[in-house]
Amino acid sequence: MAIRDKGTEQRIMDTAKHIFFAEGKLNATTQDIADAAGVSRTLVNYYFRSVDSLIDRVYREAMADLSLRLDKVMESDAPFKEKVAIFIEVFAELAIKYPYQETFVVKDINTADNAFTDEDRQVKTEIFLKQIKAEMDAGHIEQMNPIHFMMNLFALMSYPMIMRPMFMRIFKLDNEQFKQLIEERKALIFKTIFR
Structure with missing residues (x-):
């Protein structure tokens, strides 16, 4: 061999x-x-x-890298607002570099055994939800179920990437123009989350 x-x-x-x-x-x-x-x-x-095996391996490696980077942010001792700003920055950086990765995430989410269901991920998410709740209790964030905060954050980051091809056609944007919108969007997401 x-x-x-x-x-x-x-x-x-x-x-x-x-x-x-x-x-x-x-x-x-x-x-x-x-x-x-x-x-x-x-x-x-x-x-x-096969190409399917290659896609799966590339996707798993990309998700492991993303998880590692996001975990590093969530587990850091940075103040909460700074942590969320870094979280948005990491996500936007990857979204600009790999704009179609979200398409694979959507596909993977619909499988029973995906990158987001491991026990370690659940523990880290629970810790982050407690931090969100503490920020709400301190009056830094509007009161809501902390899950809504996370859902809003992910929706604001992910949706434009999932809808990228349609948005580019509707608004007649080229790749550079769309990339610029994503750069601008980082500050808009932060302002929206922390009104």
């Missing part, structure tokens, strides 16, 4: 991630990925067996 070359394997994954999440080519084939990575289709199939 041939020795697996981790560099080649990672190059294929990085190329696939760019094609799927940055370019939005959701129907890319193993041949498309092989051509873009500068390898043979046989090599892509050797490492990943």
Whole structure:
């Protein structure tokens, strides 16, 4: 059996991630990925067996990276408002770099075994919900169920990315114009959350 070359394997994954999440080519084939990575289709199939297997692996790696980054923010000792600002910044940075990643998140959410259902994630979410409640009790945030605060935050961040293609057509925006809107949106989200 041939020795697996981790560099080649990672190059294929990085190329696939760019094609799927940055370019939005959701129907890319193993041949498309092989051509873009500068390898043979046989090599892509050797490492990943199918385009579905490759998508799954790229997506899982991306979600693990996002979770790690968001966990770092949620677990930090930063003041709550600063924590939320960093949270928005991290999310927006990834949204600009990988604007079509949200499409995969929506697909994954509809499966029973997804990246958001592990027990560790539940514990971290409960801790963050308690912090939100403490901010409400201190009068820094309008009183509501803390889950609504998190839902509002995610809705304000995610919805524009999910609807990106439609918004770009309706408002006649190119990629740079949409990217600028997302940059502006970071401050708007913060102001909306902390009216």
